[in-house]
Amino acid sequence: MACDAIPFGDASMPLTAFLGALVVGCALHYRKIVxxxxxxxxxxxxxxxxxxxxDRYPERALFQLFIALSTGPRTAMVGLWYLITRRPGRTLPEFVAGMGLLRTLMLAGWTFVTSTDDHDSHDVLMISYLVxxxxxxxxCIALSPPNPKAVKYRKYLAGAFFGTLVPMIYFYIQxxxxxVPGAYTTYAFFEWxxxxxxxxFDTVTTIDFSTLEVAILDVRGSPNGEGFSLDHLLAPRFTxxxxxxxxxxxxHGFVFWSTLTSLGVTVxxxxxxxxxxxxxxxxxxxxxSPVLLANKTIRSLAVSNQRLLHLSSLAGLAAYFISAPTLRLFAVGFGxxxxxxxxxxTLYAESASDARLESKVLGWSLGLILSATVKFAWRTNNPVxxxxxxxxxxWNGTGLALGVLAVLRFTNKAPLVSGQAPNPRNDxxxxxxxxxxxxxxxxxxxxxxDTSTMILWVWEGYPIRGPISATHGWLTAAFMTIGLLLGLQRPxxxxxxxxxxxxxxGAAVLTLRHNWIGYCGALAIAAYLMALCVPIVSHAARKSxxxxxGLGFLLYNVMVLFHVWVVAYAFVPGGPLVRERTDWVMLSMMLLLGCGVFDLSSTPPRPQSPNMTAPQMAPRRPSQHRRYHGAAALLVNILFALATVRRVPxxxxxxxxxxDRLITAGIWTVHFSLDNDMWSSENRMRNLIQEMELDVVGLLETDLQRIIMGNRDTTQFLAEELGMYVDYGPGPNKHTWGAALLSKFPILNSTHHLLPSPVGELAPAIHATLDVYGRLVDVFVFHxxxxxxxxxxLLQSEYMSGLMGSTDKPAVLLSYLVTKPLRGNYNRYVSDVSGMHDVDPSxxxxxxxxxxxxxxxxxxxxxxxxxTITDTELQVAKFVVPGSREESVALEEAGEEERDRRVDEGDVPEGWRxxxxxxxxGVRGHRYHVFDEPRYYDRGVGGGQEEEEEGLNEVGVDDFTNGVVEGKGIWGIWGW
Known part of the structure; x- marks a missing residue:
């Protein structure tokens, strides 16, 4: 009976602590704590x-007092749980007990170090507790005694606990x-x-303690639960x-996907x-390379030397040791x-055992989800x-070391076939x-x-009307996991x-629609592709x-080139034939999958081979390895959710x-975030943008969401590191090389344009309206x-001139024009039609x-x-924002000579420099060049502080968020 009281003590003290603090806080400081x-x-x-x-006394003291009192019962409960579940030769009870004690310490940590005391430490301790x-x-579920009632309650409560994390994170992001007003209140309900x-969950232990009281008292004489049937979430016998x-x-599946995805970006x-x-x-x-397995001798050698082959594949991870780009590429190719x-x-060799084959396919598939998770945590770069x-x-060295250990473990079982048998079915x-x-x-x-790829397919700019990469990528990973588990359970x-x-x-909706509707199609195709992994790959392993x-990878390469050709048509033979035909690429992919489905549906179920010995047939029962992989999938998704929380801006x-009411604006062509030596250049770009104190920057050649660029997104990293809003620009299914906008000022509205391009590559443009010190300022980014x-x-210059001339607001163009100053198309960009002036005509x-x-x-x-970051310099200009429309008009009426008069640096205020x-x-190879020093211009600040309040009254922020300005829609259309 005494044992029954321990879980109640463990439950009553925390409940008193939390609920007592809630009641006292609402009674004394309600408006402050909400x-x-x-x-x-x-x-x-x-x-x-x-x-x-x-946050407040006395509720904080009340809470900490009862949490401290709960430490004793909780520690006793963990110890007693260990006593009733331990058995000779088992290590899981010790592990679970250790986790329970660490969890208790983390509880004490985030209880006594509150968010008011140290926000970061509180968060780390809280996240550690959740992990x-x-x-x-x-x-606890795996070690539960054979009590169906307790097991049922534990499963329900565990499912509710982890299921609550998803909506809780969602509303926290909102x-x-x-x-969003009220979102934090909804988040609070899930948190409570x-x-x-x-x-x-811990209170359920009461049921087990009441039935095993005698066994607990007689530890040395009892079998300590020996003979329990643990037919629960994990394996019947954890090892x-x-x-x-x-x-x-x-x-090792993660290593495969990391190596494969690195090939395109190095090529x-x-x-x-x-x-x-x-x-x-x-x-x-x-x-x-699998075509080599057509030869019996090579196939036999390959099956007999799998460890050597898998170790050799790590050359793709070790390639970072090589500084020369060409040699590094060849190392990656070999890997x-x-x-x-x-x-x-390996898949062919394991096909003799359903359990071992399925386990390998699951590892390969979950390796992709882990790769996407790691890329998300590293903001779309893979650290290996x-x-x-x-x-x-x-983290190349760490990744390589873990890769070696994984290969040694991955190949520790003898192959099930010799490779010398007659050819497998080759019909x-x-x-x-x-x-x-x-x-x-x-x-x-x-x-x-990468979980942001399809999100950027459906991105259409501001106001935000769809998912965001940093906050909704977890949805893609979750649907990938759901699809994989569905394919496992219902192949x-x-x-x-x-x-x-x-x-x-799903593929059609993703291709044809945008925003949330398009993303629903993305989630459908994500779940479907992952669901096919187990049935199709397992089926392929039993063929030649x-x-x-071998042929599968060859056709895959054709598809890779196809999806490159649709945007690189100007540089490849025959490119115009598939120009801008992403819909054809998607259709071809689904037709190929249809061939696989036809073969699956026409193949009868495969009976278990009668020629295998018992150890070969069932080293692990399917239900066992499925539970291990299912638990691993849950863990990967939790890690993804935690990474999402850490990435919340x-x-x-x-x-x-x-x-000084100053805008510092820049334009930079970043060469797809690969520097001259084939290293990823995001960190170096961040450093220069930060040190140049840019408030607004247009980046060109930024669309990296294709296989050949590694499915990356530099703008996520820069926006989060620099504290800027970001518009990715036209998405990867719009067939451009990319244009992006980063801004310290709120982006109220942005539209994307694809300019006329009857001959060559598509020219992307962004037209964004920013809230700059209470004034609306238009920014154009154009390639x-x-x-x-x-x-x-010629056509593009006319289009952009008209677009810039369509606004009477202050405006800046950050562009790549391909023209000489004062000549040709320059005189369309700088003209009475556009109303734009050159930052320095000289x-x-x-x-x-x-x-x-x-x-x-x-x-x-x-x-x-x-x-050595890229092949193009960074150009920067500083502007002071007038306090009123009248002052902007006066600036436009000033003559050219007055507008372009230069002064010495010492003649301008410190903040302008x-x-x-x-x-x-300079530093790190960056310096002011061409005219060696920055140029400054004699234009007084003018205006007055009293005029600043006019601001958005001319055209208010609310007008933009409502979608109408003077009766005109602002959502914009894609220019084709």
């Missing part, structure tokens, strides 16, 4: 846990990022429910060996610098060839890629299987290797024509590996010189067509980058050398 950084009562009317327990709750919960589920096997399979470096086909593109064919060959060999190293955020259906493999590989790689449903029809519908995987978005395409550049050294403006006081201009850091020789 107020957050954005809203107060009545928008927010229920307090969060942190505000209740950590430790996972092994504690799953371990509050923190979107500043976690407390109740957590306490209730560290099987857990390590699962971890090795998943991590891309060479045509990028050659401005055309370089010859190095041939290395994409390294993926077809990819070995990775494809070794995985095809060969374009990463220690200086730009890489006509193997070709259909190869088609299915090709469609699956291409879909997984092009759409799911015939996943491979049915009904599922195929749903997948086709040379055909199913917390910047105040303040401009650098707000006291013109190539020099060779004169008609394109600068005759330009060819590509230009900054134009109107209605602003231009006060400084500089050109900063690029170092560019950083001295880059004078002379």
């Amino acid at each position: 107020k957050n950084e954005w809203f107060g009562y009545p928008d927010e009317w229920f307090p969060s846990v942190s505000a209740t327990i950590g 430790l709750t996972l092994p504690w919960t799953l371990g 509050h923190k990022v979107h500043r 429910s976690l407390i109740l589920y957590d306490v209730a 560290w060996a099987e857990a390590l096997d699962t971890a090795a399979e998943i991590y 891309w470096y060479f045509p990028l610098w050659h401005m055309g086909i370089s010859g190095y593109e041939a290395l994409v064919l390294t993926t077809i 990819v060839a070995m990775a494809c060959l070794s995985w095809a060999t 890629w060969p374009i990463m190293h220690a200086d730009n955020g890489g 006509a259906s193997a070709y259909l299987t190869a088609c299915g493999i090709a469609g699956l590989l291409f879909g997984l790689h092009s759409l799911l290797s 015939y449903l996943a491979g049915s024509w009904l599922a195929y029809a749903l997948g086709c519908a 590996p040379a055909t199913s995987f 917390s910047n105040d978005y303040q401009p650098h010189h707000g006291e 013109s067509g190539q020099e060779e395409d004169k008609l394109d550049r 600068d005759d050294d330009r060819w590509c980058e230009y900054i134009l403006y109107k209605g602003l006081k231009r006060v400084a201009y500089a050109r900063v050398s690029r170092s 560019f950083p001295a850091l880059f004078k002379g020789e």
